[in-house]
Amino acid sequence: MTNRPEDYQKAIDFHGHCCPGLTIGYLAAKTALNHLKVERAADEELVAIVESDGCGIDAVQVLLGCTIGKGNLIYKDHGKQAYTIGNRRTGQAVRVVVTGGAVPLTPEQEALRNEVFNGQASPEQDAAWHKLQSERTARLLTTPPEEIFKIQDIELKLPPEAKIFNSVICAYCGEKVMEARARLKNGKIACLACTEEYNRGW
Ligand SMILES: [Zn+2]
């Protein structure tokens, strides 16, 4: 597709490829900006709470200026395609939930996807998959947002302000760890990695 909007192209460049997931995130971010009647996150006035960690989150970071590093991107591992965007200045927030838009893959298309993801696709199959993905993406871009999302006004409930914690040294790996994240293992200070707790790193 040529003549992509500039912000969409920026999101694609950041993400590394163009895909339906990124496009959903792009449309969700645009929908939220329109709904909140803000142009774009100047700095930290916008906050995004996302409930899954798929491709779409990269579009949220680019379009809304919400990032983990700035502390205005909050990830909740709920496994939902839901984006809550709030304006700290006004307290106004909108929750945009994906309810439609995606046309399910046919069994043949699913088989094709599996071949591609397993790295076993022929060049023809590869091309067919990419063609299909760009058709699905193009369809999303021309679908009215109300047909893709449930859009709700909500009250913005922000997590408590970030605090500064002391650091302590893990007795097992010798690395510094925030006191509030430290554990005890056999009576000695241990970091989470050394206590072998499983998590995704969030
Ligand atoms: Zn992607």
Ligand SMILES: [Zn+2]
């Ligand atoms: Zn450690």
